[in-house]
Amino acid sequence: MAGNGMLRILRITPHFYRPGNWPIAFDPVGGLQNQTWTIAQAMDKAGATQTVLTSYIPGSPRHVRISATMRVTCTGFRLPEFLAGPMLCFSWFLGAIPELLRARHRYDLVHIHFNHSVWCRIIAVIVGRLKIPLVVSMNTPLWSGLQSALGLKGKSYDVTRWLEGLALRSADRVVVLTDTYGRSAASELGLDASRIEVIPDAVDVEAFRRPIAAGLLRAFRREHGIPDDRTIVSFIGRISGEKGWQDLPVLVERLSGENVFLLICGDGPDRHKLEAALAAVSRPGWWAITGFVSPAEVKKALKISEVMILPSRREVFGSVLLEAMAAEVPVVAYAVGGVSDVAGRPEALALVPERRREALADRTLQLLADSEERNTLIARGRRRVRDFSLDSAVALNLALYASVLAGSVNGSRQPAGVLTLQEDGSSPDGA
Known part of the structure; x- marks a missing residue:
């Protein structure tokens, strides 16, 4: 000492x-x-x-x-x-x-x-x-x-x-x-x-629950080309193979048909591959990749999101899950690694079998359409995140x-x- x-x-x-x-x-x-x-x-x-x-x-x-x-x-x-x-x-x-x-x-x-x-x-x-x-x-x-x-x-x-x-x-x-x-x-x-x-x-729960000025959120949307009338689903994480970016193009195809925008917050070694795959299946205006954003910008992304997804192939824990729960954003995730441990009982996350990309898209759209279920997951997440x-x-x-x-x-x-x-x-x- x-x-x-x-x-x-x-x-x-x-x-x-x-x-x-x-x-x-x-x-x-x-x-x-x-x-x-x-x-x-x-x-x-x-x-x-x-x-x-x-x-x-x-x-x-x-x-x-x-x-x-x-x-x-x-x-x-x-x-x-x-x-x-x-x-x-x-x-x-x-x-x-x-x-x-x-x-x-x-x-x-x-x-x-x-x-x-x-x-x-x-x-x-x-x-x-x-x-x-x-x-x-x-x-x-x-x-x-x-x-x-x-x-x-x-x-x-x-x-x-x-x-x-x-x-x-x-x-x-x-x-x-x-x-x-x-x-x-x-x-x-x-x-x-x-x-x-x-x-x-x-996670610092209060930091993710603090209100953010509407003007700052509008500026964030404009910066990343998100139309005002679009519902937003977000992916927040490193763009690399183990984080499951390979499933995002299928998701964009499904979401765009329902007037839903996919916001991808992050960067990584496979960014160019993801951009090419997204461009091949979707016209501009339905997705954006922000590149690296600071923790303050992540909070803005969560504030404007209706649902967050985590399609990881491997995940020891998934700390972004805590951030989403703290921000009161429901999550759809593959049930891999430690994700099920984080979800708790009753599950505070909407879990689907790993690598089932169509099931991931189905569950995301189902959650967007069902405000009662979203509120249930938000309430469970609010309780669950206190443990962290x-x-x-x-x-x-x-x-x-x-x-x-x-x-x-x-x-x-x-x-x-x-x-x-x-x-x-x-x-x-x-x-």
Whole structure:
């Protein structure tokens, strides 16, 4: 602990959103960026001192001071745009090594947020070998993601699974987003279930419920070419294969016949493919792709939407589902991965079997036509999203850190009580 009693966290993630002019060509924003930003902000308000170690993106500063107690350090090389995809995480990994070697003397605990890359896993192994208290959040499972994307079988899959298991066993605790993925990790990788903690993504509910001036919403519609008389269905997310953009052209065909506009908020590696596919099936004026939009613009998109869709092929959690529920927008989604966990019981989402694009379109049109069912889902979502509050996420993280520091297998020992922080960031005993 620091001399003022504040918990010192090194938060490691290759993707971390921060306000400003985001260089989308290098790092399209997705759930991991937004969630690490959201929880880091909430922990900052709770009194933790944090350094976020993330990827350097050409044109952005190497160091960003977010607050008096939170700073962002960006590591890696100045890459040309065409190398950003395959090399960004490797560049970040190499640049991060010096900070890792100094971490034991600077921080009380390291928290790594896994993306799809192997480099996060290697960092976890290094931190474990350095005997630094370690928490790993498995935002994206390496073994199942690569197995599905690349069709891994035999030795390739075994090596992938071995590396994932080695990295997770290096941690004092493994955080998963849903019970489904917790059980999967325990069974697939042979992890001790007692070291797995379920801490779901969180959302600032009030931020999504605040009214937005009508003039700003009209300007948003004009900016993206949405006629005033069109009902809007939205897709919000990264335009890449696992997010199911392949099903959007069929949806546009069906929606346009009912005077419904599809608003696609996001960007990604498959944007040009999607644009070509949409142009092949629909005349202009029935869909728009905004490109990257800030969180403030996402709130506007939700405000003008009657329904949101999530046609993901794979989804560990789907934090955008929480944003839609907070904004009181009903959702139609494929029942994949952790989506069913988020839906709860009774289901706060309209779920359809995965990859059934006609069923997705049918359910969307049915929901648009039935205001009573929309209101039912909105009411369920309003109740369900309370389970994903920022206050709850902060409390769960602080309790987890206390447990880790009280009995870390990586060598550090601290009394659990020191992590119950006061509003001013000091410890309860004034240490």
